[in-house]
Amino acid sequence: MITKVHDVVIVGAGLAGLRAAEVSCKTVDVGIVSKVYPVRSHTVSATGALHISPAPGEDPNEYMRETIKGGDYLNDQDAVEVMAEEGFPELIRLEDMGIVFHRTISGAIIRSSPGGMTTRTATIVSSGWAQELVCTLQEQLYKRRVTFYNEFFVTSLLVKDGICRGITAYDIADGEFYVIRAKAVIIASGGGGRVYSVTSNSHICTGDGTAIAFRAGALLKDMEFVQFHPTVLYGTGILISETARVLGGYLVNAQGERFMDKYAPHFKEMAPRDVVSQGMQKEIDEGRGIEGKYIGIDLRLLRKRFRRSMNIPMFKQRFDAFAELAKNFAFVDIDKELVPVIPGEHFTMGGIKTNIWGETNVKGLFAAGECACTGVQGANREGANALTECVLFGRRAGLKAAEFIKKAELLDFPLESVNSELEKINTLLSSKGNYDVSKIRTQLQDTMWKYSSLFRNQQGLEKCLRIVKDLKEKFKDINIGDSSKTFNTALIYALELENLLDLAECIVLGALNRKEHRGAHYREDFPERDDENWLKHSLFTYNNGNTPILSYEPVIIKDFPPKAREY
Ligand SMILES: Cc1cc2nc3c(=O)[nH]c(=O)nc-3n(C[C@H](O)[C@H](O)[C@H](O)COP(=O)(O)OP(=O)(O)OC[C@H]3O[C@@H](n4cnc5c(N)ncnc54)[C@H](O)[C@@H]3O)c2cc1C
Structure with a gap:
């Protein structure tokens, strides 16, 4: 075992981390741990659109109103x-670091509006990729000589x-086990889309x-809210970005009908993602x-329509x-x-509960990016708001953690927790159980897709919860079939599966209890939004591996009270 101190x-070495x-790192010593090299973090596959909230002199209210609606x-x-x-000042800071945004010949930043919005606040990095x-x-x-621990898999928090x-x-390259001591830890480990079989x-x-923090006592929030993006390529999960619809691409069913008129008469394909996805799935489910x-x-018409713009690199x-x-x-x-x-599946709205400074309920533990839930995305994220969340709340968590450690001491770590982690890994390496990791993973993903995705109901969710619990039991009796220490991907798959199972249980439990339709959470048996009973956040507390404890807290409402949501 090797011990390091920061x-x-x-x-996480994605955008938020x-x-x-x-x-x-400007004021304190930082170590950054990632299970892949930073340039393989999920962020690199994003198209690189982010909101820069109204520039000086513009009214921020419309952006807020549309994000909240x-x-x-x-x-x-x-x-x-x-x-x-904070969006606009952040854009200037990012530019100062060398990130280039699309601009017109006269130098103005090119901005557009994604689905569900009319405010033109989203801009895109010049390469067209968040890489x-x-x-x-x-x-x-x-x-600045920050220490990177690349291809290290974090297995637990020491609390x-x-x-x-x-x-x-765990060092994936050679199987060495590390304890990295610190006065503060920031989790920026991204979303959990692989809970589902169909995901971008x-x-x-x-x-x-998220799962590691949960097991260490951090509260999770709004886990039942999972975004399903309307356009992933059939059979592959590869995203056809929203830009296709921003530029005029439209959706048709088997009868050649442009059906979004029925579900969102004004916005049509440019309604928010939950509305478009639910409309599409209804068409499929009803046989069209x-x-x-x-x-x-x-x-088909897009290239013709934009033929004069084809010399513009962005198009x-x-x-x-x-x-x-x-x-x-x-x-x-x-x-x-x-x-x-x-x-x-596209985005995890729920996650580790934090305040607007990335602080969790565990002292010295912070979270930011897709793994966190500041509550900013509500029940459905608007396009381009994820990368904005990563840069703004990543920055805030970094500032707050640096401030926190000025008054914090380097405390001793719980040796018994370290030993039990080591034992867990050794047990997995020598496992000779009856169940195959990939089979459990596939069954979990298929079950979640079938019963806990776009349309949910009591009966299906109850069945889903039973299956997830059964898979958790089977996980205790797995066989990873590889005891080697060098790039043991079977071990990593098993560690990931444990995390997926915990997240899945929270998603289903939250969905089962929330008896309404709100944003991406659609209960067929409760198809209306119910502000009287359900205008509240779900909170999940770890319960020693038993069913998580569910509680609720109020939504922070300031200038934008709930209204009917029409598009
Ligand atoms: C195809 C696609 C396109 C998108 N396009 C856009 C867009 O244009 N605009 C927008 O706003 N949003 C977009 N999104 C959403 C956005 O990309 C993500 O929400 C965002 O990139 C998440 O960044 P992150 O830093 O939170 O996490 P990630 O980029 O996922 O990084 C997570 C990091 O955590 C590390 N990690 C995870 N687990 C462990 C572990 N156990 N041990 C060690 N390290 C670990 C990983 O190695 C990685 O470095 C898109 C999403 C998809 C799927």
Whole structure:
């Protein structure tokens, strides 16, 4: 076992983790741990659209109103205010680091509005991929000699007497076990989309940090709220970004009907993601899907429509990306044929409960990015608000952690917790049980997709919970079939599965209890929003592996009280 010490240790080298590190490393010693190299973090696959809230002189209210309406009024409005106030100054800071945003010839930043919004506050990085954000921030950290622990899998948080004292991690390359002591830990480990069989998320999005924090006593919040993006390529989960619809692509069913008129007469395909996805799934479920299985997105006229703009890199980049994805993965020509799409899991609105400074209920433990739940996204995230959340709340968590450690001491770590983690890994390595990890994982993902995705009901959710609990039992009797210490991916898969199972249980439990339709959570047996009983956040407390304890807390409402939500 190897022991290391830092002032602050950050779990995750995606956008939120790197942003937190960039700001905290100016004053304190930072170590950053990631199960993949930073440039393989999930953020790099994002198209790189983020909201810069109204520039100086513009009114921030419309952006806030639309974000909150999009979130079906479950958003904590203090967090939305942060997004509206700090977006523009953050853009300037990112530019100063070397990130380039699309601008017009006269120098103005090009902005557009994603689904569900009319305010033109979203901008896009010049390369068209969020990789640009990751690479630039990573450079800043190399410059400041931050310590990277790449391809290290964090297995637990070391918490004693309600104070976080560090982490345990497993070096994937050689199987060495590490204790990394710290005065503060920031979790920035991304979402858990791999709970579902149909998802646009990378294979590494297994919600590890969320589950690890949960087992260490951190509260989780709003876990039942999972976003399903309308357009993932049928059969692959690859995202056809919202830009396809922003530019005029539209959805048709098997009868060639442009059906979104029925579900969102004004916004149509440009309604928020929950509304469009639910509309699409209804078409498929009611027998109007193409070949009974998918919806077509019609992009055939786009190149003609934008032919004069094709020399503008931003347009060419986008069209080329759509064309390439459709050709390589669906074998269709976007200029001549419909592209087959279905809704797929895309974003985790719930997560580790934090305030607007990234603080959790565990002292010394902070969280930011998709793994966290500040309450900013409510019941449905609006497009481009995730990367904004990562940079703004990542920065805030970094600042707060650096401030916290000035008064904190390096505390002793609980040796018994370290020993039990070591024992867990050794037990897995020598496991000879009856169940195969990949089979449990596949059954979990299929079950979650079948009973706990776009449309949910009491009977299905009860069945889902029973199956998840059964799979948790089977997990205790697994066989990973590989005891080697070098790049043992079977071990990593098993550790991830444990985390997925814990997250799945919270999602189903929250969904089963919430008897209403709000945003992305649609109960067929309770199809209306119910503010009287359900305008509140769900909170999940770890219960020693038994059914989590569920409680509720009020939504922070300031200037935008709930209204009917029409698009
Ligand atoms: C295809 C796609 C396109 C998108 N496009 C956009 C967009 O244009 N605009 C927008 O706003 N949002 C977009 N999103 C959402 C957005 O990309 C994510 O919400 C965001 O990138 C999450 O960043 P993060 O830093 O929180 O986590 P991630 O980028 O997922 O990083 C997580 C980090 O945690 C590390 N980690 C996880 N578990 C462990 C562990 N056990 N041990 C050690 N390290 C661990 C990983 O190695 C990684 O470094 C998109 C999402 C998808 C799926």
